[in-house]
Amino acid sequence: MSQTYRSTRSAVKENKSFEDAIIQGLASDGGLFIPSEIPKVSSETLDKWSNLSFQELALQIMKLYISSDEIPESDLSDLIKRSYSTFRAKDVTPLAENITGEGENLHVLELFHGPTYAFKDVALQFVGNLFEYFLQRSNKDLPQEQRKKITVVGATSGDTGSAAIYGLRGKKDVSVFILYPTGRISPIQEQQMTTVPDKNVQTLSVKGTFDNCQDIVKAIFGDSDFNKRHNVGAVNSINWARILAQITYYFYAYFQAIKKNPGKVKFVVPSGNFGDILAGYYAKKMGLPVERLVIATNENDILDRFLKSGVYERSDDVAVTLSPAMDILISSNFERLLWYLAREVLAGGDDLKAGEILSQWFTELKTKGKFEVSASVINCALVDFDSERVSNAETTATIKDIYEHSQNPKHYILDPHTAVGVCATKRQMTKDNDKSINYISLSTAHPAKFADAVNEALSSFEGYSFEKDVLPDELKALAVLDKKLKYVEKADVELVKAAIEEELVKMGL
């Protein structure tokens, strides 16, 4: 078991440690870190794992990717337990089974029971504790002026930001700067991020799009001087720890689903930056017997277009949709999948050759705005993936449909991102017409975070009330809290770097 890491764009042998990959975040060649090999899990091991708790399962999975020489098993177990002690559900990510009726096999995987009511908490509660663990270990017994500090810089379309802030707030030797597109996130998302008073947290509201924010973050990682001065850390899913921590719930949900209906399993994932479904890809490649992973996109459909055409092309403008967290033009995590496809189909299994191909593709994307892959690459992707594109109208119709017809429970309320997934799921069910398949549709956020979309769908229903039926008291309470944010009037990396350095001085950490 190598448990080391390499960059998707490297054309040389690499074996970076887990800690180095996590602390660095983005590879110096601009690539993303991936494990040197994907561990395989036997059917006997799967049987043993099928009755483990979420925390125990997370430990068994993570220790396959993290050498005990780096993090002793007892320490890793403690990190995991602390990370999920903050969740409202005892099994962390419960599966709402057969929501449209017994035997329908449409299950909803509720990933929103963490502190910020979105799936990002599952990884970012762990990442926050991981950063703290590494820093405490490297700073042990050092005087303040010699202690290593990390300046986390992240971009969000709404959920990563609050999850990152809640995962890192108050942590020693860490400061957190989150960029978000002004006016393009929900009121609750902005309140969650900007009402955190902790000295080590600062939000930057940037006039632009999420993609502008993500490009700025990647440019900052590529600025070696700034990086040397401030030890920039990543909380976006460019950081491998995000993907690793999300693998657990694919195994956990699979085991729940087949207990009642021991058939096939398809996962349907509302996708934007491709981090969530990529964790499902690793689970499948580890040996979890998943029939297919279905990418559900909103009208920002680069992923759906790629699987149908083989062309990976940045469109000119991002569509504003009812599922804003997925209003993303370039899915940063897609690069990791492309590496596996390139290695299998074009590089004859050679890692270094795969890195060369990825470098060529992403140079083309940068210079021409697109690149094209062969049908053989697409056919390889289609072995594991399918995709569906869901419009705004279909999103609203699905929220209505499930509210009106759900059985377990009645009047089940979906957030718009989850609705994109459930709409795609129902389309798959019609195509497959196969009652042996369990469909697990990932619910990536609590509906309370997206009042406009939920109310647009449900306000005509007699007896429906957002305040009564949807909004938890703790989110209601955010509205009256003071906001701490800084506006950046132009999506410009130099303006953002200046804002960060100005705030770092004020933090005095």
Ligand SMILES: Cc1ncc(COP(=O)(O)O)c(C=O)c1O
């Ligand atoms: C609520 C919600 N659903 C779905 C997604 C898509 O997940 P991913 O970006 O990992 O594809 C995101 C974030 O991107 C999100 O915040």
Ligand SMILES: N[C@@H](CCOP(=O)(O)O)C(=O)O
């Ligand atoms: N939808 C995300 C966008 C960033 O994705 P990530 O996978 O890099 O965290 C968000 O909610 O910010």
